[in-house]
Amino acid sequence: MADALKYTKEHEWLKLEGGNVAVIGITEYAQDALGDLVFVELPEIGRKVGKGDSFAVVESVKTAAEVYSPVSGEVAAINDNLSSDPELIKKSLEEGWIAKIKITNPADLEGLMDKAAYDEFLSKQE
Amino acid sequence: MTAERKIVEISEAMEEIPGGNRGLLYEENLLWEKERSDEPGVDLPEPEGIKLRTGQPARGDIGLPQVSEPQVMRHFVRLSTWNYSIDHGFFPLGSCTMKHNPRLNEKIARFPGFAHVHPLQPESTAQGALRVMFELQEILGELTGLPGVCLAPAAGAHGELAGIMTIRRAHDAKGQSHRNIMLVPDSAHGTNPATAAMCGYELKVIPTKETGRMTVAAFKEALGDGKNVAGMMVTNPNTCGLFESDILEISKLLHEAGGYFYGDGANFNALVGKARPGALGVDVMHINLHKTFSTPHGGGGPGSGPICVTKDLAPYLPVPVVEKRGETFRLAYEDERKETMGRLKGFTGQFGMHVRALSYILSHGADGLKQVAEDAVLSANYILSQLKGDYHAPFGGPCMHECLLTDKFQKDSGVTTIDIAKTLCENGIHPMTVYFPLVVAGAMLIEPTETESKDSIDRFITVMKKIAADVKAGDTDKFHNFPENTPRQRLDEVTAAREPKLRWRA
Numbered sequence: 046m047a048d049a050l051k052y053t054k055e056h057e058w059l060k061l062e063g064g065n066v067a068v069i070g071i072t073e074y075a076q077d078a079l080g081d082l083v084f085v086e087l088p089e090i091g092r093k094v095g096k097g098d099s100f101a102v103v104e105s106v107k108t109a110a111e112v113y114s115p116v117s118g119e120v121a122a123i124n125d126n127l128s129s130d131p132e133l134i135k136k137s138l139e140e141g142w143i144a145k146i147k148i149t150n151p152a153d154l155e156g157l158m159d160k161a162a163y164d165e166f167l168s169k170q171e
Numbered sequence: 172m173t174a175e176r177k178i179v180e181i182s183e184a185m186e187e188i189p190g191g192n193r194g195l196l197y198e199e200n201l202l203w204e205k206e207r208s209d210e211p212g213v214d215l216p217e218p219e220g221i222k223l224r225t226g227q228p229a230r231g232d233i234g235l236p237q238v239s240e241p242q243v244m245r246h247f248v249r250l251s252t253w254n255y256s257i258d259h260g261f262f263p264l265g266s267c268t269m270k271h272n273p274r275l276n277e278k279i280a281r282f283p284g285f286a287h288v289h290p291l292q293p294e295s296t297a298q299g300a301l302r303v304m305f306e307l308q309e310i311l312g313e314l315t316g317l318p319g320v321c322l323a324p325a326a327g328a329h330g331e332l333a334g335i336m337t338i339r340r341a342h343d344a345k346g347q348s349h350r351n352i353m354l355v356p357d358s359a360h361g362t363n364p365a366t367a368a369m370c371g372y373e374l375k376v377i378p379t380k381e382t383g384r385m386t387v388a389a390f391k392e393a394l395g396d397g398k399n400v401a402g403m404m405v406t407n408p409n410t411c412g413l414f415e416s417d418i419l420e421i422s423k424l425l426h427e428a429g430g431y432f433y434g435d436g437a438n439f440n441a442l443v444g445k446a447r448p449g450a451l452g453v454d455v456m457h458i459n460l461h462k463t464f465s466t467p468h469g470g471g472g473p474g475s476g477p478i479c480v481t482k483d484l485a486p487y488l489p490v491p492v493v494e495k496r497g498e499t500f501r502l503a504y505e506d507e508r509k510e511t512m513g514r515l516k517g518f519t520g521q522f523g524m525h526v527r528a529l530s531y532i533l534s535h536g537a538d539g540l541k542q543v544a545e546d547a548v549l550s551a552n553y554i555l556s557q558l559k560g561d562y563h564a565p566f567g568g569p570c571m572h573e574c575l576l577t578d579k580f581q582k583d584s585g586v587t588t589i590d591i592a593k594t595l596c597e598n599g600i601h602p603m604t605v606y607f608p609l610v611v612a613g614a615m616l617i618e619p620t621e622t623e624s625k626d627s628i629d630r631f632i633t634v635m636k637k638i639a640a641d642v643k644a645g646d647t648d649k650f651h652n653f654p655e656n657t658p659r660q661r662l663d664e665v666t667a668a669r670e671p672k673l674r675w676r677a
Contacts, residue, residue, distance in 0.1 A: 081665040083668035083669045104668075106664045106665055106668055107589075107605075107606040108606055108607075108609060110609075131669075170612075
């Protein structure tokens, strides 16, 4: 994955777009842990989310996992293609993003991990 | 003969006879596919001289399949042979307490006075039945240390709903309606957050990933200033099979902040007769009669989920509640219990299950119930001790009534928890709970219960050890095809979930 991404302990990735929009998806680690994806529940455009709030659900044969927003803001766009093909999540950042959130509090970005920190975090996971 | 030897013989026999144990297992179509209009089930005379006031014909085709009684009998009996139940074999489903349903309970529940009692008959003619309910209320109150009891909820999740509604009502009564947060650890049963959400609460998750238990520090962080916290929902022992050892300190902090402690009773089997949840700070708790108190669980049900609450919360319980006035037992409803949330269930709840549960309790006695908890914990620890070298035990041991293992040692070979579960099916054992709790990857949660003999537990251990040994030896291909000896083989769960077909005919 690209080095410019930010990561959360809940295994979301975040890419900044145009300065104040966060494109959000789930990491390869989360994709592997979930296994075959069967359904993605997307938020409504315009929904307000707080940092740490669940804004989407990714469902696999094993479980349904919440996707938490790394930032506070408002849902600006959703990746509708995931509704018909949930496995797109695994393809690439360009095809597999879940939602774009317009950031209201840029300070939220500060606590997020860069790639090196996330890799380090992963190495300590079971 | 050792368990190891038995398995080898069984598997050898299967290899010699193609199809293995399927010889007398019948393929069975739907009743609709059997339909033959010349074979109606019942031969009724044509209705004559009947004219309906609505003008409709006296007899119409209501679209039921036309099959004979023997066909119907065989249909359902054959399907029942495809089923797997606790009467059939080992069923180590973690956090579900699939234990033997003693036949004594069944016998008592079939006494005509219990089996034929009607919910609308006058109370004076149903005193025995009401006494059963009253005594069960009293005993559950004693066992939990929570004296306010209502037997009405129909199942565990229904009991949870009743419990959280009780908490909501108590806050409303105290002018604390602004409290809108429910704390739930990440190892919780899925029904906990679902119930909290149903009752309009926002969830705040208490992380337990590091040690499998709630820590005081993690709890304090989730609690914050506690001003908007309505309560906390905790299963103890939790779904990692661990006792929440900081629970006294945590419940004290919660109470000081004005919140209520909801205890999920799903794992009460580990504590029954040994510790009272009320003494651990629990304010409200549901009991799964179909788990701890051995009433039928699963398809056989129905479940039954009484709730037990502190004296302070008792006025808010659902109705009816059985009361004793002098020597008379009676059902108290809204007109007498003014602060109740009202009814959650028709009539009195699952009365047949109340009879079975009381029969179970009285036939075990206080010492017997204590031994239930002790033996349940012993069985789980025996399995953990035997398998922890073959499978990863994320939190070590000892455990309570269930033990948690993962596929960490196996997964690099491509054999994962799902394959291990399917291989158990192949060996005539119902799989454990898989991929739950969510706090560990590839979870296998095993609850043997106290009613399994050492022989049956040893057989399970032998099969599990054989799976681990085969994986270690690199003999892994076969695992992806199991089960092969079952009425249906490996299902395509992914396609089933992506393209569900909800009708048998397109």
